[in-house]
Amino acid sequence: MAADGLIEPVVNAAIVLVALLNLLCGYRAVRGPTVPDRVVALDAIATNVVAIAVLFAIKTDRPLFVTVSLVLAIIAFLSTVAVAKFVTEGDIIVTQE
Amino acid sequence: MAALGTIQTWAVIVLVVVGSFFLTVGTIGLLRLPNVYNRMHATSKPATIGAVAIFLAGFAYFGPGGAGLPSLIGIVFLFLTVPTGAHMISRAAERTGVPFLGSVTWPGKSDDD
Numbered sequence: 524m525a526a527d528g529l530i531e532p533v534v535n536a537a538i539v540l541v542a543l544l545n546l547l548c549g550y551r552a553v554r555g556p557t558v559p560d561r562v563v564a565l566d567a568i569a570t571n572v573v574a575i576a577v578l579f580a581i582k583t584d585r586p587l588f589v590t591v592s593l594v595l596a597i598i599a600f601l602s603t604v605a606v607a608k609f610v611t612e613g614d615i616i617v618t619q620e
Numbered sequence: 621m622a623a624l625g626t627i628q629t630w631a632v633i634v635l636v637v638v639g640s641f642f643l644t645v646g647t648i649g650l651l652r653l654p655n656v657y658n659r660m661h662a663t664s665k666p667a668t669i670g671a672v673a674i675f676l677a678g679f680a681y682f683g684p685g686g687a688g689l690p691s692l693i694g695i696v697f698l699f700l701t702v703p704t705g706a707h708m709i710s711r712a713a714e715r716t717g718v719p720f721l722g723s724v725t726w727p728g729k730s731d732d733d
Contacts, residue, residue: 529629529633530624530629530632530633530681533633533636533637534636536640537636537637537639537640537674540640540643540644541640541643544643544644544647547647547650547651548647548650550651551650551651551659557656557713557716557718558716559656559709559710559712559713559716559718560656560659562709562712563650563656563659563660563663563709564650564663566663566705566706566709567646567647567650567663567667570643570646570663570667570668570670570671570698570702571643571647571667571671573671573694573698574639574643574670574671574674577671577674577675577677577678577691577694578636578674578677580678580682580687581632581636581677581678581681586682586686586687586690587687589678589682589687589690589691589694590687590690592675592694593690593693593694593697596694596697596698596701597697599705600697600701600702600704600705603705603708603709604704604705604708606709607705607708607709607711607712608708608712610712610713610715610716611711611712611715611716
């Protein structure tokens with residue numbers, strides 16, 4: 524059981540690192556020359572936030588946050604699809620002829 | 621904190637470290653690569669592998685009885701949705717006229733048109 528006290532500092536360091544990575548992705552979301560660049564950056568931010576939710580579940584020993592991360596992943600996918608559709612068609616819900 | 625075996629503890633630590641590494645690689649690729657399509661490659665593959673490794677760390681920590689199964693469902697969900705979203709963004713980028721680098725073309729189009 525020598526490694527038992529090692530989980531908490533490792534997970535804390537990982538949370539701080541992924542939060543800093545999110546800031547770097549935010550640079551691409553602000554600067555990114557085209558609209559798809561910004562969408563890709565926001566998608567990467569969403570993936571990092573999913574990882575942070577799982578890390579937080581491990582840190583606080585509360586399994587509820589794994590479910591939270593699933594909901595975040597679903598919202599990220601829906602928003603990506605909606606924005607891609609909007610950029611392509613100019614409209615999200617298109618009626619078929 | 622739940623009572624963990626030694627192997628379980630080391631599995632959690634190693635998976636968290638591997639996941640952080642791959643998320644770092646994905647972010648560096650997002651910042652440094654030259655084109656939307658190349659940046660999409662960086663975010664859709666290494667960042668997904670990093671998130672999957674961290675989900676596996678959650679599975680190793682919580683075990684198969686409690687919140688481990690939602691972690692596995694999260695892995696399956698990421699593997700299904702991330703390529704779909706990346707393909708939709710790349711198609712939107714191609715439709716709005718973001719240029720390719722070099723001699724790259726969209727699949728199904730010849731070089732002339």
